[in-house]
Amino acid sequence: MNQYISENKDRFVNELLDMLRIPSVSADPKFKQDVIRTAEFVAEKIREAGADHVELCETAGYPIVYGEKIIDPNLPTVLVYGHYDVQPADPYELWTSPPFEPVIKDGKIYARGACDDKGQMYMHVKAFEVMMKNNALPCNVKFMIEGEEEVGSANLGTFVKNNKEKLKGDVILISDTGMLANDVPSITTGLRGLSYVEVEVTGPNRDLHSGLYGGAVANPINILCQMIASLHDENNHITIPGFYDNVQELSQEERAEMARAPFDLEKYKKALDLGDVHGEAGYSTMERNSIRPTLDVNGIWGGYTGEGAKTVIASKAYAKISMRLVPNQTADEITEKFQKHFESIAPASVKVVVKPHHGGEPVVTPTDSVAYQAASKAYEETFGVKPIPVRSGGSIPIVAMFKSELGLDSVLMGFGLDSDAIHSPNEHFGVFNFMKGIETIPLFYKHYAEMNK
Ligand code: BES
Ligand code: MN
Ligand code: MN
Secondary structure: OOHHHHHOOHHHHHHHHHOOOOEEEEEOOHHHHHHHHHHHHHHHHHHHHHEEEEEEEEOOOHHHHHHEEEEOOOEEEEEEEEEOEEOOOOOOHHHOOOOOOEEEEEEEOOOOOOOOOOHHHHHHHHHHHHOOOOOOOOEEEEEEEEHHHHHHHHHHHHHHHOOOOOOOOHHHHEEEEEEOOOOOEEEEEOOEEEEEEEEEOOOOOOOOEOOOOOOOOHHHHHHHHHHOOEEEEOOEOOOOOOOOOOOOOOOOHHHHOOOOOOHHHHHHHHOOOOOOOOOOOOOOOOHOOOOOEEEEEEEEEEEOOOOOOOOOEEEEEEEEEEEEEOOOOOOOHHHHHHHHHHHHHHOOEEEEEEEEEEEEEOEOOOOOOHHHHHHHHHHHHHHHHOEEEEEOOOOOOOOHHHHHHOOOOEOOOOEEEEEHHOOOOOOOOEHHHHHHHHHHHHHHHHHHHHOOO
């Protein structure tokens, strides 16, 4: 298999570059045709690699690419999940090369989606080709590649609920996360959940002259800032009543185990140009961004932001706020607690509206399962060291649904790095990482099938 991989390396990379040229931005309707074209591209590649019954499953939104290779119904079935949609590329001016004209610089592929998730998803398509061409596929495989992950996977949820028979399998395999470093492989064992809300604060019924009215009426921007500031106390604890009620605290042993993962605080600060880190008192940086819940403003606007100065008290102010959740918080519970609290702290001088957006539940995946052990062995063979289990701070809401609806655990074999700048300008993915994925995935199948015998 390794010979086949090295002989076809350039083609594998070039095919990925072809896919990266299609701007499949799911959030922006302007790219609708491109998103659909990407689905067709992925379907064609899965078909060429040797899958049967490849189809685009229509949904109320973008199609789900489905394909399967059933070699023996008595063998286990691996369900591969990934996404072909990408985040918007703006701000365009901060990219050193255009986001949809991929280039390879210093061994890294630069393009929107290079890592999240086109590059990582495509490793699975190529790993499947490698196994097919070498008569080495040891079990059944089903692909389920969606086009709406970056906008909340609303239609995939419905698809999963309505297609339980079609999606029958034994384990979900996903590469849409990261690892610690190229010489410190890790397997993601947890994802945070998400509650996302938008708030609108209204003061006077029209914009006002800030001299004639200033000081006498509530300025909704001032009020919104005060309200947001009050959501954290001096220890950076979140002040929403009941917010931590269901948070699972880790034992001292578990925290000590976590602290063994290599982490260099000075390097971390330097990479982000930070004078210091910031977060909840009593927890380390690694804990703050994985096992603890958070509340962050993602955007805030209102009033005059154009050239020069305009003296005005705006009628309205807005913010988008995300809360990352950990077991056993639930998105509905937290959204409701936020809403109730936010409305309660609004002074009588303003009106507040809270609009919930998409959400998702947190997950922790087992490390004592056959699938995890198979993945661990696979990494150990290709990297030469045993991978470390690490809980991630990111979210893939569908993973919790795979568990609740299909009863399946996921194995999160991510090959990206935190420095790959996903969702940011200059997103990239190492050719090394792409190829390591293609080498490691077939070994997962091999060990998984053997261990299931
Ligand atoms: N692939 C990411 C999530 C991720 C990245 C998890 C790195 C762990 C490590 C995914 O595409 C993503 O961006 N998820 C969103 C949530 C979604 C509902 C928009 C997120 O985490 O913000
Ligand atoms: Mn992703
Ligand atoms: Mn993403």
